[in-house]
Amino acid sequence: MxxxxxxxxxxxxxxxxxxxxxxxxxxxxxxxxxxxxxxxxxxxxxxxxxxxxxxxxxxxxxxxxxxxxxxxxxxxxxxxxxxxxxxxxxxxxxxxxxxxxxxxxxxxxELPLVKMENNRLTYNTRAILNRKIVSNAHDLIRELPSVMSLDGNSLSVVGATSTTICISGKLSQLDMNHLTDYLKSLPADEVEKVEVIYNAPPQWHVKGSVINVVMKKKKNYTLNGQVQGSWSNQHENSFDFGGTVITSTPKWDFDLMYKYADLRNISRTETDGIHTIGNILYEISSIAENFSKENRHSIYTNIGYKFNDNTSLSLSYNGLISPQKNSELYSLNTMFSDANSINKGNNNLHNLALAYTSQKGISAGVEYMNYTDAGTQDMEILNDGSFQQTFSYWRKQSIDKARAYFDMSHTLKNNWILNYGANYNYVSNYNEQENTDIQNGGENDYAKASEVNEHTAIAYIGFQKSFFNGKLSFNASLSGELYKINDYKKNALLPNAEITFVPSNKHIFQLSYNTLRTYPTYWQRQDFTSYSDEYTVYMGNPLLKPARTSNVNLTYVLKSKYIFQASYYRVNDFFIEQSYQMPNELKLLYKSFNIDYTSNLTFTSIIPVNIGKWFSSNLVLSAYNERYKSNDWYGYKYDRSKWTGMVMANNSFTISQKPKISANLMLFYRTPTIQGIWDLESNWGANVGIRYSFLKDNAILSLQCNDVFESIYPKTKVRFETQNQDVSQNAYNRNITLSFTYKFKGYKDKGHKEVDTSRFGIQ
Known part of the structure; x- marks a missing residue:
C-alpha cells in the first residue's frame, strides 16, 4: 500500500x-x-x-x-x-x-457513417437522419449497423457478451423497461452522436460493452420536445401515451419525461416430456397460458446548472411505478390436475442521483435508489369439476441501494493521461415470505424473513497515450475489487487494455482485453420455493457465486463503413438455470447453479449496403462456437460445444420523398445451437413496418409488426442422460403497434452563447 x-x-x-x-x-x-x-x-x-x-x-x-x-x-x-x-x-x-x-x-x-474517436466507434447520426424516418432515440439506435434488435425492443451490441446503455456517459440504474420508455420518448434530433464501446474502461463503471447516447449541448435559450402515443396488440390490446420537454438557458438545463402505459399480454408454453423414475417412464405433456396486465408510470426529470462550458452540476430523478401488476397462469397437464395460479402485486422504483463534472478532469456523484416488489400467489387445482385452493403465498422484497463514485483525469508530460478513481456500492435487500398450505391443513405452512447486505468497492488506476500524430493510441488500467455479501467475501484484480491503430482514414484496427465480474440477481440468491402447477417448482440458491469473464476482441473498420470482428470470451463459475426432472418424484425443478465455465469464439461481419436514395441495409453475418462445461450438475458431468451461424438483414426502403414514406424489413436466420444441456433448434424471424412523415417532418405515423410469423424463439430439446423434454414458446409472440409522434420546437434564441435493476426481483 x-x-x-x-x-x-x-x-x-x-x-x-x-x-x-x-x-x-x-x-x-x-x-x-x-x-x-x-x-x-x-x-x-x-x-x-x-x-x-x-x-x-x-x-x-x-x-x-x-x-x-x-x-x-x-x-x-x-x-x-x-x-x-x-x-x-x-x-x-x-x-x-x-x-x-x-x-x-x-x-x-456520402457522410462517413462511423469513425474512431477516443477509442470509440462513433456513429454519425446525421447520416442516418438524412436517409431515414426516425421518430425517437430508440429507433435511431436500432438503425446502427453494430446494434441488433430481433424483437424490436431489446438493444444489444453485435458480438458482445452484454450491453449497457449510457446517456452522455452517465450510467443509469434503471431497468430495461424504464430505459426503453425513456429512449422512445427522447426526440432523435436531440442526439448528437452515438458511441459503441466494446471494452469500457473502469471510469465508465460499466461491465462489458456500451451504447453511449450523446445528447446535444445547449448554450442558448431553447424549448423542444415531443408528444407520442401508441396502440399495440400482442393477442391482447395495450396502449401508452406520454411526452418529453427539453429546455435550456445559457446556465440551466431542464428535462422532463412522463409516460403512462396500460399493458396486456398473453404467452403460451407447450412442454412434452418423458420423466424417468427408476425403471418407470412417465409421459407428461402440459400447456401453460399466462395472461398478464399492468399499469405503469414512467417518470424522468433532470435539472442541470452549467458553471462554464465544462463544469456542471446535475440532479436527476427516475421513477417507475406499477400499482397494478397482475397475472393468471392456467396449466393443463396430462398427469396432474389442471391448475390456475393467480398472481397480484405491485412494484415501485425511485432513483435520485447527483452528478458533478469539472473542466479539471473531476467527475463525482452520489446516488440512492429504493425498489420494492410485493405480491401474492393463490394456487387452485381442478378437483371433481371445480377449482379448489391449495395454497396461498405472499412475498415482499425491499431493496435500498447507495452508490458514490469519484473519477479524476490528469494530462501529464508528453501528453500522457492519468486516470484514477473509486466507487462504492452498498445494497440492503430485505425479503419476507409466507406460505399457507390450505390443501394439507397447514402441514407445510412457513414464514421466512431474510436480509442480505452487499458491499462492492472498486479502485482503479490507468494510463492513456497517443503516438505518431494520433495514429496509435494505448489505454490500460488495473482495477481492484472487494466484494462481500453476508459471510461470502471475494477480492479480485481486473486488468483492462486497449490498443487502437489508425494508419489512414480508410483503416481502423482495435484490439482490446478486459476482465469483469457479474453477479446473480438478488432474487436468485433467495431461499424460496414457488410453484406454477403441481408439477413445476422454482427454487432459489443462496450459494450462487459471482462469475468472472475474460474477454478479448479484435475489430477492423474499413472505409468508415464495414466492420469485421473476431472475439473470444470465457466465463468461469457461469450461473445458469436449466430444467431438471427429479429422479425420485414427479417434479420438474428450475434452479440456478454455477457451472465450471462457458466460452464463445465469434467471427462477425457488419456490411452496410446503399442503393441510391431508395434502399439501405445493414447486413450482419456471424459464426460462433459455444461451449458449456460442468463437473457437477445434479451429479452429472457434461462438456458440450457447437458451431452456429447467423445472418441478419435490417432493410430500409424509401417509398416516396414527397410525401415522405418509408418501409423497413428485418430478417434473420440462425442455425441450431446449444445452451447448457439444452439443444436449440434453428430459428428465424421477420419484422416489418411502414412510416409516414408529415407536417414539415414534425409528425410521424408508424405501423410496425414484430415477429410476423411467430418464429423468433427456437424450440428447445433436452436429450441428456435421463432428461427428456421438448419445449415451445412461439405462440402469441406477434406484436402489432400503431404509433404517432409529434415533435415541437419552441423558442430558440440564436444570439445567446454560453439508472442495474437487471438484478432486481421478479420482472
Missing part, C-alpha cells in the same frame, strides 16, 4: 494543469456549421497535438496544456482559417466561403 501511495505521489509531481480551447464556428450569416475539422498544432514546428469536429450547433472543445498553439479550421466549400491561441474561449470563429472552389465544382458526397 505504501508503494502504491508513493507512486501516486511521484505521478502528481509531474502533473500539469490541463485546460480547454473552446469556441463556435459560423458562416457569413452567423449560422452554425457542424462537422468543421478543428486541428490543434504546436508552435513553432506545427506538430499535431489533438483534433475534433464541431457539433450540430457549431461548438467545439479541445483539451490543451499551458502553451501557445495554432488552431486550424477547415470545411468543404470554405477557406481554411488559422488562429493563434493559448487556452480559453475563442468566441465566434467565422469561416469565409471559398468562391473559387464553389464555382469550379459541386461535390455531392
Amino acid at each position: 505504501k508503494k502504491f501511495i508513493l507512486i501516486l505521489t511521484m505521478l502528481n509531481l509531474v502533473i500539469q494543469v490541463s485546460a480547454q480551447v473552446t469556441g463556435k464556428v459560423v458562416d457569413g450569416k452567423q449560422s452554425p456549421i457542424p462537422y468543421v475539422s478543428c486541428v490543434l498544432l504546436s508552435i513553432p514546428d506545427s506538430t499535431f497535438v489533438s483534433g475534433t469536429v464541431t457539433n450540430m450547433d457549431g461548438y467545439f472543445e479541445l483539451p490543451v496544456q499551458q502553451g501557445h498553439y495554432i488552431i486550424q479550421f477547415s470545411y468543404l466549400g470554405y477557406k481554411t482559417t488559422e488562429l493563434e491561441c493559448t487556452n480559453g474561449d475563442l468566441g465566434i470563429v467565422t469561416l469565409k466561403e471559398d468562391a473559387v472552389a464553389l464555382q469550379e465544382v459541386v461535390v455531392e458526397g
